[in-house]
Amino acid sequence: MNPDLDLALERIIHAPRATVWRAWTDPSRLEQWWVPAPSRCRVDRLDLRPGGAFVTRLSDDGAEFVPHLDACFLAVDELERIVFTNAIDSTWRPASPAPVAMTATITLNDHPDGTDYRIVVRHGDPEARAHHEKLGFADGWGTVTAQLAARTEGRQ
Amino acid sequence: MAQYPAQLDGVFVALADPTRRAVVRRLGHGPTSVGDLAREFPMTLPSFMKHVRTLESNGLIRTVKSGRVRTCVLNRERLTLVDDWLAEQRRIWNERTDRLEQFVTDPEENRQ
Numbered sequence: 001m002n003p004d005l006d007l008a009l010e011r012i013i014h015a016p017r018a019t020v021w022r023a024w025t026d027p028s029r030l031e032q033w034w035v036p037a038p039s040r041c042r043v044d045r046l047d048l049r050p051g052g053a054f055v056t057r058l059s060d061d062g063a064e065f066v067p068h069l070d071a072c073f074l075a076v077d078e079l080e081r082i083v084f085t086n087a088i089d090s091t092w093r094p095a096s097p098a099p100v101a102m103t104a105t106i107t108l109n110d111h112p113d114g115t116d117y118r119i120v121v122r123h124g125d126p127e128a129r130a131h132h133e134k135l136g137f138a139d140g141w142g143t144v145t146a147q148l149a150a151r152t153e154g155r156q
Numbered sequence: 157m158a159q160y161p162a163q164l165d166g167v168f169v170a171l172a173d174p175t176r177r178a179v180v181r182r183l184g185h186g187p188t189s190v191g192d193l194a195r196e197f198p199m200t201l202p203s204f205m206k207h208v209r210t211l212e213s214n215g216l217i218r219t220v221k222s223g224r225v226r227t228c229v230l231n232r233e234r235l236t237l238v239d240d241w242l243a244e245q246r247r248i249w250n251e252r253t254d255r256l257e258q259f260v261t262d263p264e265e266n267r268q
Contacts, residue, residue: 007246011253015260023260033255100245117256119249 007121014114021079048076053090082106166214175207183230190226
């Protein structure tokens with residue numbers, strides 16, 4: 001986790017880890033929640049192994065499905081972790097995905113109330129991440145940019 | 157956000173340079189003349205003007221000429237494009253997690 005580049009989310013999901021894992025790794029289950037309703041999702045490929053394809057399509061009308069995600073798994077650790085990136089597509093071809101290139105890491109851990117579910121999404125744009133938590137921004141922007149500049153320029 | 161990809165590209169290109177980021181940072185404290193800005197950077201005025209023009213053409217700053225003095229003003233709205241872009245990424249993953257939780261805590265799903 002690089003706080004200048006990454007987005008992190010953390011949630012306790014009130015279900016057993018195996019159930020959450022199954023919701024992620026069974027195509028018919030993944031389709032139920034991967035895209036926001038009323039849009040519908042179709043999982044074309046869910047090849048759960050490092051280098052395996054992860055391809056989903058999306059439909060607004062339930063008839064015509066358009067490309068949604070064309071990604072590649074980097075790591076798959078049963079019941080524990082899923083890592084994928086859309087920076088290379090499902091055929092390992094370098095890609096310029098819309099809206100953004102990212103590497104997403106999903107981590108599952110047991111928790112007394114269910115599953116400790118964590119997401120880290122890594123991005124390539126330091127300015128973007130640096131600015132992220134500074135919505136009210138003049139001073140925040142200045143501070144984080146200064147920190148960023150100090151590191152990237154090797155001065156100050 | 158999807159309707160502004162070209163503008164967003166321009167904003168990131170403009171911010172990819174340390175001199176231009178420093179100008180943005182400096183203008184965060186208030187409008188400043190090109191002459192005053194240029195003195196803070198170890199480069200020739202023509203070189204510095206190239207950076208100013210890049211920032212201006214990508215909408216991050218505006219310049220206003222009054223007499224012989226050209227003043228640079230930060231365009232904060234343009235920077236909010238970056239905010240919007242990131243907020244969108246976070247929103248997507250948050251909503252996805254909401255839906256996942258709803259799905260796995262659905263009694264029907266748990267019976268299977």
